[in-house]
Amino acid sequence: MNQTIGGVPITPELMLFGVIGGAAALCAVGVVAFNNAVRSALCLVVNFFLLAVLYFTLNAEMLGITQVVVYTGAIMVLFLFVVMLLNLGGSKMLHEKPDPKKFVGILLGCALFVILGAQILPQLMQVKPMELTPELAKYGGPQAVGRTLFTEYAYPFEAVSVLLLIGIVGSILLAKRRI
């Protein structure tokens, strides 16, 4: 166990993270790379699910489960629903012809990754998580999240609820043929 990668000792935990994170990254690439919108969506679902698992590894179990409920359970189903309703999957697949924008976009994206990564990541490679004390272990549970959400963050919470209401009304207005 003296092997290191980038100065970090390889532990089983790191390997687990590598598997999950690698799969998530692959799925992220899949979202962009698949020509078929349904496959993109599927990749995204898997990505979100893996992210939820990563949230669990960060002791944020409430948010992990919320991630599954909200993203994979609702948002992605909506995506799939719309993709299928518009039948964008197979027969009407958009013809994506080669485009200079594609090349430039990929190049610039990579540049972004390199610049930001070079700036940020080296310092963070040595940062270890805080010791998981019993009171710390509770921080991701529904009780702690709920208590904070309804006390300290009550106003933002209300604001977000209003936003959601407006979103509902707006989407109904947009989607209805005749009101």
Place this chain on the structure above:
Amino acid sequence: MNYESIWLVLLFPILGFLLQAMLGSRIEKALGRRVLGGLAVLPIVLSFAVGLVITLGTKAGSSHVSTLGYWINAGGLSVPFEFVVDPLSMTMVLIITGVGALIHLYATGYMNEDKEYARFFTYMNLFIASMLILVLGGNLLLLYVGWEGVGLCSYLLIGFWYKDMANAKAANKAFIVNRIGDWGLSLALMLIVAFLLSSHADIAGGRYLSYDTMLPALQHGLAGHAGLATAIALLLFVGAAGKSAQFPLYIWLPDAMAGPTPVSALIHAATMVTSGVVLLNRMHVVFEMSPVASAIVCVIGAFTALFAALIAFGQSDIKKVLAYSTVSQLGFMFIACGAGAYWAGMFHVTTHAFFKALLFLGAGAVIHAMAHNQDMRNYGNLRKYLPITFWTMVIGTLAICAVGIPGVFGFAGMYSKEAILGGALANTHAQINGVQLGQIAGWVGLGVAALTSIYMTRLTCLTFLGTEERWRSIPAQHAEHHAPDHEEGDATEARHVLDENHTPHEVPISMWLPLVILAVLSIGGGYFLANGNAFESWLYPAGLPVLGKVSTEPSGIPLAMYSMIAAIGGIVLGLAFYLKGLPKNQGFDESKWSVLRRAERDQFGYDHALTVAAIEGGGDISRGLWKWVDVGLIDGIVQGLGTVSGAAGQLLKRWQTGYIRLYALMMLLGLIGLIGFFALEIQKGVR
């Protein structure tokens, strides 16, 4: 109930206003006019009751500030919502709510035939609220709020019957002329703040406009700055003159009689027009520091009193006569203020509120009975039909003529007018370079008192006395119809035309009850308030801060006798001229009028000249501004800018391709540039 409950006084009229404004027409439909009228009167009565209780708990010369909350906090200047409870404000509160309540009661009867009952009382309640803010406000800015509020209500109520162009024009005139006064007041405000800020006056909390901190600071700070004191005082006086209809700016008040009569009584006689006097009473320190300004106030007051009294002779409209009489009486008040007898000014405000409201309401009763015809030449012998109105009007007339036996008993006006004239004749404060302009004003005032008696007697005689019932001789088509609210084809219109068949009827109880109450006040109010200098020691028990005790008893002049002669003599002269009825040279044919009277009717050409100057001269100036400055300069700049930016836009719009992905690419490019730049900077820093 101590002074902290003063906000209650303000609350009721505001609630009444909101009620009338939001639910008025519904209440009217559901419960009828009687309930609606009651709901309009009730808040004022409640306010009066609360005000009375607080007044009874207020000691003479005391001053309390009740702060409700903060309003403006900016750059060291702090203006809270504060109300001041002192004898001056409480006097005004009692006048406003007391007389206001009576007039509201009266109006429930007077406006009974009007369609827009709720709108009328909405405005009336709002007016009461604004006026209360004006007098109760603990700082000049709050006073300014009330000042503008009453101006607005005045405008709305003058133009209440806005379907008639003349009324709308009168309302506009009042508003515009008041603007000049407001301009002066706002300049005075800014000047005071600027002066106090620049002189580093030591005022806790930055309350530079609150009376309790500002006045001592001004007294202290203006000591070496006579010119500045004069400037502030004159600017304040411009404001006061605008609102209180003094000479250069009085022209709006006669036209304001276009509004309903209760409005004239409440706003344009009893309360709003006296707010200039209230302002001067509030800010008397500044005037005390400046004899020149005081002298100017005296002169303007005396000239206005004389001028308006003369014009009153040329008027045949009953309300116009009363309007000019109001202007004239306001002139008296300013004479007192200029001469330093501030309490006398306030005293006259009080008594004037009683008898002028009475006179206006009486005139309203007459107008009501005479089918909204306001021309006195159509009246005559009305005492037969309107006994209550007649006797109360007679009392009002005696009060305004200042009749009484000095030292024994007199009508209300006697005490206040004598105090004013005495103060003016005894003072040595209002003078310029040794010329005692204040004393001259006092002598002029004495003459005007005689004139007052004459024209008021003229009014009474033409309206009530004589045996000829002159409206009997008008055929129907000649009727001047002064109730424009009634639309054509209205079935009730026939009843309202004044013609030979018309029979006046005494007004209902809701209208004569206020008359009686006001008549009682006009008889006894002065005696009660002047008894043992009660009013003076109530308002200024310790005298004025600079001038000290102001004497109102000129030495060596038998003023009491002179004024009694003026009053009684005027009445006798008036009776001699007009008891027989309408003189031939004042009939409908104006070509038979004397030159002087015609000049008086036209206000000596002043209004006309001013209008011409304002409209034509202003038009020329504006046209010049439009042609050269607006079109040439400003439009040139604006359009030049537009052209330049349009050209730039033409160049830049090529970048807006409509391709979202291209935009995203550009954003990414910018982001990378930005992050790269910072990364480079950090790298440099590290190295």
Place this chain on the structure above:
Amino acid sequence: MADFVQHLHPAWQALIRVICFVLPSFLLVPMVIWWERRLLAWMQDRIGPNRVGNITFSRSSHLIPSILKGKKFRLFGLMQPMADFAKLIFKEDITPTAVDRLIYFIAPALALFPALAIGATVPWGPFPWITPVADVNIGILYIMAVSSFGVYGIVLAGYASDNKFSLMGGLRSSAQLISYELAMGMSLACIVMSTGSLKPSAMVTAQSAPLWGLDYPPFNLIQNWNVLTPYGLVAAIIFGICMIAENNRPPFDLPEAENELVAGYHTEYSSVKFATFFMAEYLGMVVYGIILSTVFLGGWHLLPIRFDWMATNYKNAGDIWNLLDTLNGSSLLAPVWVILKTCCVASTYIWIRGTLPRLRYDQLMSLGWKSLLPFATANLVVVAIWIVASKVASPLIGWVAVLISAFILFGLYKAINRLNTKNRPNLASRTITMVDTP
């Protein structure tokens, strides 16, 4: 046994837990299939499968031991599911050419996944060392999360088949599941609120409290099963309806409505893949039954009677009460009670299938959005009122408040309904009366 398990490596423990959950559920599936066919047949006045598994030994063969000769063993057709399964496995597995292969293959697996995983937080009995698979304090949320996966299998199957009927089935399914998940979540939230915990095991424990929170006879003789409380009953009914819809069972089987969509999303599936869908449906039935019985029906208790209270208060017959208490809730029989309740729930499923005709699509939507969701939300309000009132005052006052608020809410609902239908007189004519009354 408890000690033995607890001393194993955690990985072994986890395996045991999983097996203890999955195996019984899997074993229940063929039973439920057989039971459904038999029960439906009985309801429809026919016989149903009663032959497979019947063994009649030969009278004359030498190979048969003499005691068995000529004997008949009747299994009432219990082996029918096995026969079906064998048939499905050995059928030819046809994959149409135009399908999206990857998705076509993973869709059945995705359909089975939630059915298997959803029960992982539901306890079978008071044995924390072996069940549930994970007793986490987000148990109910976990159920919601996993049940939301159920849509993917169907939707993707519908999409991948490259068949318009399948696609329609998938579309219907996604809309249906999203709609009913809301009301389901709301009804579960009621119980979460009244229990104060998201753990299913805590919910079972909370259900053994005195009825309605009133700690005096006769209420403290009865357990506070959620289905016995007013709001719990409403929530249970809503949950039951939503559960059937989530499971695509009749009358909510629109994704596979055979008279409109051939066979819906699994039109193009055959052999093992079809069997997987089939199994997912029945496994879903079983697992949802377990959840319903855990959350609403008192979990592993057989009867809603508080024998433990009696044991402490009637000491003269304490042993009997203690024995009954053990039998009722804490013996090894507890899983049996759970399975019993599950079977009852499954029977109700079948009963409903045999009774109600399939809903039209708009009826389905309006039931979900216009009836169940408002009712569940109103129920949530009522529960909140109960909690506040019983905390502030007493449980009894809480129930009074619940009654009052329920009346008010019902009145509001009626008023709004009247306002809504006032301007749309043709609303009534849109519903079709199924049977013409003469």
Place this chain on the structure above:
Amino acid sequence: MNGVPLGAYVGLGLFMFTTGVIGVIVRKSPIVIFMCIELMLNSVNLTFLAFARYQMHAPSSSSEQVQRSMMAGQMMVIFVMAVAAAEVAVGLGIIMAIFRLRDNVDIDEMNLLRG
């Protein structure tokens, strides 16, 4: 996950974000662009949670400030989720409306708003 440094999580987040950015630029279908935006939002969520769990200069995990900032990270994630949900609802509505209008959802053909 004691053996995993913060850099790993942040690196994954950064990778996902970059992928999302590239996807927005490269893809033509508005729905996929939408998905890429969701991807970016989620990468940010991951970073938030990672930073909440790995407090770099924390004195001790029991101090109130640390706990508050741990909760702050989670709260931000919750709000991002809510906003994303609203955004998806409206965005998909818009896409539906456009599709209904033009029977085509190529984002390069939606270029009416140009100079």
